[in-house]
Amino acid sequence: MESKTHISIKNLSVWYGEQQAVNNVNIDIPDKKITAIIGPSGCGKTTLLKSLNRLLDDLDGVKVTGEVIVDEEDIYTPNAELIRIRKKMGLLSQKPQVLPMSIYENVAYGLRIHGVKGKKLIKRVNQLEKQCPFFDVCPEKVHIKKGKEMDFLIETYLRIVGLWDEVKKRLHSSAAKLSIGQQQRLCLARALAVEPEIILADEPTSALDPLSSQNIERLLVGLKKDYTIVVVTHILRQAKRLADYIIFLYLGEIIEYGPAEQIFENPKEELTKEYLKGIIS
Amino acid sequence: MDKRKIEENIFKGLMIFSTLVVVGSLVLILVTVFLKGFKALNLDMLIRTPKGGYYLGKEGGILNAISGSIVLGIGATFLALLVALPVVFYLNLYLKKKSKFALLVRFLFDVLWGIPSIVYGAFGFTVMIFFGLQASLLAGIITVALLILPLMARSMDEVLKMIPFELKEASFAIGATKLETAVKVVFRQALPGIITAILIAFGRGIGDAASVLFTASFTDSLPYSLFKPVATLPLAIFFQLGTPFPEVQERGYASALVLTVIILFVSILSRILSKRFTKHMVK
Numbered sequence: 001m002e003s004k005t006h007i008s009i010k011n012l013s014v015w016y017g018e019q020q021a022v023n024n025v026n027i028d029i030p031d032k033k034i035t036a037i038i039g040p041s042g043c044g045k046t047t048l049l050k051s052l053n054r055l056l057d058d059l060d061g062v063k064v065t066g067e068v069i070v071d072e073e074d075i076y077t078p079n080a081e082l083i084r085i086r087k088k089m090g091l092l093s094q095k096p097q098v099l100p101m102s103i104y105e106n107v108a109y110g111l112r113i114h115g116v117k118g119k120k121l122i123k124r125v126n127q128l129e130k131q132c133p134f135f136d137v138c139p140e141k142v143h144i145k146k147g148k149e150m151d152f153l154i155e156t157y158l159r160i161v162g163l164w165d166e167v168k169k170r171l172h173s174s175a176a177k178l179s180i181g182q183q184q185r186l187c188l189a190r191a192l193a194v195e196p197e198i199i200l201a202d203e204p205t206s207a208l209d210p211l212s213s214q215n216i217e218r219l220l221v222g223l224k225k226d227y228t229i230v231v232v233t234h235i236l237r238q239a240k241r242l243a244d245y246i247i248f249l250y251l252g253e254i255i256e257y258g259p260a261e262q263i264f265e266n267p268k269e270e271l272t273k274e275y276l277k278g279i280i281s
Numbered sequence: 282m283d284k285r286k287i288e289e290n291i292f293k294g295l296m297i298f299s300t301l302v303v304v305g306s307l308v309l310i311l312v313t314v315f316l317k318g319f320k321a322l323n324l325d326m327l328i329r330t331p332k333g334g335y336y337l338g339k340e341g342g343i344l345n346a347i348s349g350s351i352v353l354g355i356g357a358t359f360l361a362l363l364v365a366l367p368v369v370f371y372l373n374l375y376l377k378k379k380s381k382f383a384l385l386v387r388f389l390f391d392v393l394w395g396i397p398s399i400v401y402g403a404f405g406f407t408v409m410i411f412f413g414l415q416a417s418l419l420a421g422i423i424t425v426a427l428l429i430l431p432l433m434a435r436s437m438d439e440v441l442k443m444i445p446f447e448l449k450e451a452s453f454a455i456g457a458t459k460l461e462t463a464v465k466v467v468f469r470q471a472l473p474g475i476i477t478a479i480l481i482a483f484g485r486g487i488g489d490a491a492s493v494l495f496t497a498s499f500t501d502s503l504p505y506s507l508f509k510p511v512a513t514l515p516l517a518i519f520f521q522l523g524t525p526f527p528e529v530q531e532r533g534y535a536s537a538l539v540l541t542v543i544i545l546f547v548s549i550l551s552r553i554l555s556k557r558f559t560k561h562m563v564k
Contacts, residue, residue: 053454055450055453055454058377058446058449058450058453059377060377060378060379061379083456083457083458084456086453086454086455086456087455087456089454090454090455091450091451091454091455093447093450093451095447097445097447097448097450097451097563098451098563099448099451099452099465099466099469099563100448100466100469100470100561100562100563101465101469101561102561109452109455109457109465110455110456113455113456113457113458113461113465114456174560174561174562175561175563176561176562176563176564187451190455191454191455194455194456
């Protein structure tokens with residue numbers, strides 16, 4: 001594989017009580033690419049995804065063995081810092097989960113809990129200003145007034161996800177009033193505001209209408225130059241559109257893994273062929 | 282007519298009948314209290330304390346009991362809240378869903394909920410004696426707080442249980458701690474339910490006679506010290522209805538009306554407040 005590895009999964013197994021959901025997975029997820037996990041329902045796609053930022057910790061009777069190495073650090077060692085690990089990864093869930101607060105506060109939440117204020121806030125603004133042209137969405141006001149740094153950050157993140165023009169007049173109204181597609185983009189903005197390196201997306205378009213889905217897909221493709229993206233999907237065409245690499249998971253085991261073209265054009269395993277043809281689903 | 286259709290109609294009729302019985306008896310209670318109490322109710326009753334011979338039919342009012350009940354109710358609700366909030370956050374955020382300990386705590390709350398209030402009163406009295414305290418506002422507040430704690434905690438618990446795991450997950454995924462998630466996300470989402478739980482508990486506390494009988498005792502003066510006895514409306518009603526004088530008994534009904542109106546007011550307030558705080562709630 002020509003690309004550098006970002007997340008390295010070694011001998012990972014996950015059990016829910018007696019039932020094994022993920023079975024001895026070994027895989028390297030490349031840096032700044034989109035990796036799609038495909039496979040039939042209930043095959044452990046979401047479990048595998050959530051094991052990457054230890055979101056399984058709070059569920060009943062879950063046992064995880066093996067290693068997940070992110071930036072040369074095993075996130076499952078007992079003294080791993082959960083908060084720092086999760087801060088590195090943004091999550092988009094199946095159904096967008098906005099927080100019970102205003103649109104503005106939804107994006108600000110991550111910044112506030114991670115103590116981004118004062119000097120840190122100004123540093124972040126300077127950083128973002130440099131990246132702005134890159135995102136191609138720089139807010140118009142170049143000169144930021146003192147005390148307005150947070151506003152600038154919020155605006156920029158909302159612009160990155162293409163939500164700014166739709167919400168700029170009602171930043172302080174409830175996020176729950178947004179349409180579901182807007183909510184998902186807000187969730188993405190909220191995740192980006194924490195400055196993650198990795199975006200985990202769990203069937204991020206499954207609750208959305210076609211236009212909103214397209215929006216999210218386009219955003220993910222745009223973001224891959226800066227972020228490592230892992231997306232779970234059961235829509236093969238979506239995987240085709242998005243992915244650089246494909247993981248085909250079947251009953252908790254990786255059947256095949258490789259560059260998207262190779263998997264779609266020339267799958268090696270019989271099961272993969274059958275899944276792609278729609279014989280098994 | 283078709284047999285199944287008859288069956289359907291009979292049972293539907295029964296259901297409507299039961300509903301009417303329930304609604305009817307509630308209305309009947311309200312009407313009785315209102316009709317019997319309203320005659321004897323006057324401004325004097327609301328703004329004066331009992332003067333000598335009040336319970337024999339002479340002049341005075343029940344301001345001592347009104348103010349006492351409100352102070353005691355607020356104090357007990359506040360005290361219970363201080364305990365209930367940490368407990369329910371612990372149960373719902375720090376313990377896992379199937380935790381045996383959580384199960385035990387919930388079971389204990391359910392048991393405590395079912396204990397009659399006179400038992401709480403007796404317990405409070407024993408503890409008071411043990412510490413050498415006399416019947417006082419403080420002892421009353423503590424006893425009533427214990428009485429309403431299970432109700433408050435379990436109502437809040439049910440509200441917090443309803444919060445989708447995905448919402449908490451969304452907060453965790455950003456790197457929030459459990460405490461941050463509890464205070465900034467779960468609390469906001471549950472606020473309408475929490476307010477309702479607080480006010481229901483207040484209503485239960487302010488209306489209870491047996492728990493304050495020994496612990497708060499009774500007095501003709503307004504509440505002025507945590508360490509002195511305090512009058513409450515339920516006991517005022519009890520004493521007035523217990524006299525042989527019809528005019529004093531009527532005042533008892535008037536007192537009952539005052540208590541009912543306070544509780545009614547709190548119920549309506551809880552509706553209004555919880556509506557107001559649903560603004561940011563995620564459906």
